[in-house]
Amino acid sequence: MKDDFSIKGEVITALEAIDDPEAEESIVDSHLVEQVEVDSGVVDVILVMESSRDRKERFAIEDEVYDELEAIAGVREVKVKTMTPKALEREARGESPTPKRSEAPKPSGTPSPSGPGPGPKGGGGPQQAATPPSAPIEGVGKVIAVASGKGGVGKSTVAVNLALALQKQDFRVGLLDVDIYGPSLPTLLGVEERPAVSNRRILPIEASGLRLMSLGFLMDEDSPVIWRGPIVTGIIRQFLRDVDWSGLDYLIVDMPPGTGDAQLALAQTVPVDGALIVTTPSDLSLLDAARGLQMFKTLNVEVKGIVTNMARFIVPSSGEEFFIFGDPEQVAKESERLETPILGEIPLDTKVRRGGDEGKPVVIGEPDSPVAKAFMDLAEKVAQVQPLGDGDDGEDGKKGLFSFLKS
Ligand code: ADP
DSSP states (O other): OOOHHHHHHHHHHHHHTSEETTTTEETTTTTOEEEEEEETTEEEEEEEOOTTSOHHHHHHHHHHHHHHHHTSTTOOEEEEEEEOHHHHHHHHTTOOOOOOSSOOOOTTTOOOTTSSOOOSTTOOSTTOOSSOOOOOOTTEEEEEEEEESSTTSSHHHHHHHHHHHHHHTTOOEEEEEOOTTOOOHHHHTTOOOOOOEETTEEOOEEETTEEEEEGGGTSOTTOOOOOOHHHHHHHHHHHHHSBOOOSEEEEEEEOOSSSSHHHHHHHHHSOOOEEEEEEOSSHHHHHHHHHHHHHHHHTTOOEEEEEEEEEEEEOTTTOOEEEOSSOHHHHHHHHHHTTOOEEEEEEEOHHHHHHHHHTOOHHHHSTTSHHHHHHHHHHHHHHHHSOOSOSSSHHHHHHOTTGGGGO
8 A cells, every 4th residue: 555655745746737727827836735634545635715716716626636636546535625814824823613634733822632622412511512513614704593493483584584684784694594394495585596516515506695505406396305314414514514605704594493403413513603593472482482492502502582573563554563463571571581682573564475475585675664674673683792703803804704895
């Protein structure tokens, strides 16, 4: 068997033959190759590219690296990780929670692999995760799960309109629909495309300024939904890891209703910055919401707030308000008992349903309506409880990696 040292030599020669189209020289000469490690035939390559680089170009380079290196005799596996210079700097300073693979320790205070990570299951401290440390999604600011105890309370409607409202507030937003029982994102946004796959990566669909991925894009309408635990887990992992989400401030995840494998898979795969629980103020749905809240606590995901939906009805002609559904007092009491604030109150409005049916959610279809304003208020609160940037990113960090495109 070939030794790692000679494989490394061949790897570097192969990398020198790959062109960087932007620099018109080899990716080694243009300093895109940050690190090469070979361990028992497993090649780890770290590439570094500006976040502004065209993602198709980035994929083309990564694919070529995979193809060339996999063709070298003695190579058992190739792992390519692309980082932005900023992320690389942070990791070198030991600030990134991303666990290192076979990287040699860097001189400047790299944390030990067991470092600040969570302890084993049931460790006791409030900040300790019940699951193994999960690596964040490269290039994504915050992951927010939108959940509900039961179906039909308006969870998907809230997820879509919240995503659009955040986007209107100048954030870069992605929306991932993992509601395996009824993925509704394609209908809600009127998207019929299928996502493109570039060799090893799924490209999210871009519509209404959002990056989107949904099981609904991949399923035939009449395919039976009988996925069980491990398949659900696999799908969710793949949607989080193999889809190019880079350059987002927020990834909103529309969860399936209830408490189950999907929630567990999400919490185990990526750090979730917060969850919202959508509920109507009826007794049963409140009870389910409390259950959902408890489950997220167990998974150490902070529930940022409750969103009540369809409690009020605003008479279009007069603007008069009626409470039509359950008891708003009870929701307030429940929110106190669960020590979780009510972050949003979305009135019942036929425009919401119409917008959903027509593929034009109310936040963009009727932006001046009171119900659209309720979604904008919710987005503001979400952004307040989730300030972006970890202190050293300045304005860029605040408004997302690609905010310069908007100026
Ligand atoms: P879930 O994701 O919880 O199953 P959906 O978002 O699919 O629920 O909503 C269920 C139905 O209720 C949809 O027809 C939707 O248009 C409607 N709906 C949701 N929120 C409202 C609202 N605030 N006003 C009127 N209709 C609504």
